[in-house]
Amino acid sequence: MNNLWFNKFEKVLIDKNVENSPTALRFIETFGTKASIVSGEPKDIIKGDLTSEQFTQSKKQIYLTEYKGSFFKKCPGFHKGMACCNYFVLNLGFQCDMDCSYCYLQSFLNSNYLTVYTNIEDALNELSQFDHLANQPVRVGTGEVIDSLSLDPVTLYSRQLIEFFRNFPQWKLEFKTKSHFVDQFLDCEHSGNVIVSWSINPPAIINGEEHGTATFEQRLEAALKCKQAGYQISFHIDPMIWHPDWQESYAFLVDQIIDNFSPETIPYLSVGALRFQPEQKNIMRERFGMDSYVTQAETFKSQDGKLRYDLELRKQMFNFILERFRKNNSKWKIFMCMETPETWVDTFGHTPHKEAPLKELFQPIRSSNPSRD
């Protein structure tokens, strides 16, 4: 963490009910006078449809509170018409402090505060209730509505999660990030079931579209540190974004992964192409104008209602990535995130359930306890 990171936050408000939680105490220590205690919700909290300015504001102010609902949810890709992969999400907060032009939170977020939940113990208790699935290939990710690691140097949630997952060696814990903050957990003892993954794009896209994120080099360097510490590594080449030199850019990206990692150290890679809900276009256009490859994109409504590139272009982009990896080594395990079965069939020749290296990821979970089925 550096001054730039610290200075981007204007204030940290802490719900009085959680002021003595370890997380709150660490935020107070880190942010000093920027942190203050409030009774209940902040007075200036806005709930509902945000203006673009209010959304931008939500990246600069943090609110710490406890979460009273269910922490554990099925991946949003799991619905009719999409091919999905037994992925569960654990939300320990809401909103991301980085600012990608394509981020779906822009049409999803309903508060002008980045919220961090302090009651991680409750989340872990909830996860313990799934012990009947202990021998199933459950994958749990923490990076759906908040980056897994961008605030982790302060929350240190990674350490508690890694410790918890030592009791469930069949399960996989996945941190998904665009930051380079990994030092805080490198010394943790783990059971080899923790995947640290980076959503990654070529430098030109990171610089132009992924504002406030770690650079390409920083992400790669952080991944190498994790590899050194025995963690599994993954990369999500997602969302692929068309730009005039896209083939050169993505070739560079793939080659960097190939040069620094092997199929043995990366359990799987995912690729996905730009997609967003039609209503998201409005706020993206408002916030980034048309000086972005995302707002400029030629997108059309696909069968799930999202806007995507033309199917032929998507196939061309996916094939480019797949061929480059496979030319290097046929053992690279690559799957497509949130794509239609048709795209799978056109790209791989069959659905993911029949792709040998990916069978495990896509096999349906069967509970050993019928009462919980």
Next chain:
Amino acid sequence: MPFFVQNPKNSTFLDFKPSHSTPLGLATFFWKNTQLNHSQYAETPKVDLSDLPLNDVLSQLFGPLTLIETYNLLRACQKNENLGPHINWPDYFKSHNRFWSEKVSTLFDQFDNCPQEFLCWCNDKKLENKDLLPLLALKTEDHWVEFQILAPCWQEQNLSRSDGRMILDLVVDLILMGKKADELFPQNLKSWTGQLQSIRNPMTAQRDDNYELGQWPQFVKVKKQRQGDVLTQMMEITFLNKEDLQSKLKRLIDRSQGQ
């Protein structure tokens, strides 16, 4: 309690008229010395409703309003110093199943820049907030100059609600991309959408144009048709009877397997 009054002195006038007529037009209603409605008759009873909350009075008097009518009512009330401070807009919106927010307020500011013809079209088609959000991206005077030139086209072309929404999205994109209004005027009454899509999505348009349909027998007509993110082929078959259809389908299958 409402009570009948004589012609109030120095009364002001609410400059608002909903597009539908209200049964209450049989009387003229006043609130704090402001005449709220137009009566269709010269001599009508005059009723003072100042003792009732203004929100309730407006709701009862005008009934449900479209978004554009609500905007017009809000602006008319804001201009009237007797009424402006006494209306609670979040509550008014809530009682009409709408949600007041800073975003709605910003959108209404954008409506201030829209030509009347465009707002009339939006009103006729009963457009809601989410349909008009593209307007929020128009931020500079240059953007508005181009938009104002094109804005009457929605009404002139008698666009349907869905075509109009799609065209608004395309026009805003293109203005933000630096296109001038004269490049975007409808050339062909039938397909303004297609015209704008070709300008907005040139790579895809070119790919679609270059797509070859292949050779097909005389009894079928084949044409390209973009359906969202896929380019499809639509085939029309002419046949005499079931046997003829089966025979032609077989020929088509054989042919497609050979292609």
